[in-house]
Amino acid sequence: MKAKTLDRKFESGEDISAQLDLSKARRPNQEQRRVNVDFPTWMIERLDREAKRLGVTRQSIIKVWLAERLEHSDSHRAA
Template identity: 75%
Template sequence: MKANEFDTKFDNGDDILGDLDLSKVKRPMQSQKRVNVDFPTWMLESLDREAHRVGVTRQSIIKVWLAERLESAAANHSIN
C-alpha cells in the first residue's frame, strides 16, 4: 500500500490496524520496573473507590496520577 492510500484510509476513519506490522512495536521510554510501595489502608480504600468510579484498576489510577504530577512538576520547573 502506498503512503497516500494509507493516509486517505486513516483520514477517512477506516480501520488501519490490519495494514500495520505490530510484531516489533516498542514504546520508547516505557520499560517497566516493579516496585513495592506501602500505603495506609485509608489511602488504598480511597484509591480503590476512585479507580472503580473511573473504571480502571488501582495500579492504573496510581500510574496516571503520578504521571500527571510528574508532568506538572516538570512544567513548573521549566517555567522557573
C-alpha cells in the same frame, strides 16, 4: 520491499500492517518496570473508592495521578 515503496504505500493510505513485524515493536520510554510500594490502609481504601467511581483499576489511577504530578512538576520547573 524497499523503504521508498513502503513510504509511498503508507502516504497513499494503503494498509501496510502486513508488511511490518510488530512482534518486536516497542514504544520509546514506555517499557514497564515493576516496583513495589507500601501504602497505608487508609490510602488504599481511598484509592479503591476513587478507582471504582471512575471505573478503572487501582493501578491505573495510581499511574495517571503520578504521571499528572510529574508533568505538573516538569512544567513548573520549566517556567
